[in-house]
Amino acid sequence: MINITQPHNLAPDVARAAAQQVADKLAHELGLSCRWQGDVLRFEKSGVEGTLTLLENQAQMRIKLGFLYGAFAPAIRSKVAEKMRKVFAPG
Structure with missing residues (x-):
């Protein structure tokens, strides 16, 4: 399980647009389908x-990886955390 919490002042x-940017990146790189519920x-x-x-x-990301993706958890966590820092950064 990957848990990332990113503070923001948006x-x-x-904040929703920033979250969509993160989702779009994940969707593109991992082939995910995304949908909003509230x-x-x-x-x-x-x-x-x-x-x-x-x-x-704050924005809270939780990702549950199956067996095949488990080996990539550190790389996925690093990429997602970096993208979240960029899009939710103050300023």
């Missing part, structure tokens, strides 16, 4: 499932 609509972006494909939850001052 307005809700800007303030929770759910994504999945065989062997990968997770959520990106938008809260007032």
Whole structure:
């Protein structure tokens, strides 16, 4: 399980756009399908499932990897954490 929490000071609509950027990157790189349910972006494909939850001052990413993707967990975590830092950065 990969858990990443990224603080932010973004307005809700800007935070949602930032979350969509992260989702688009994941969808492109891992072939995931994504859908919003309120303030929770759910994504999945065989062997990968997770959520990106938008809260007032933070975004929380949780990714559950199946056996085949488990070996790639450190690389996936690093890429996702970096993308989240970039899109949710203050400023």
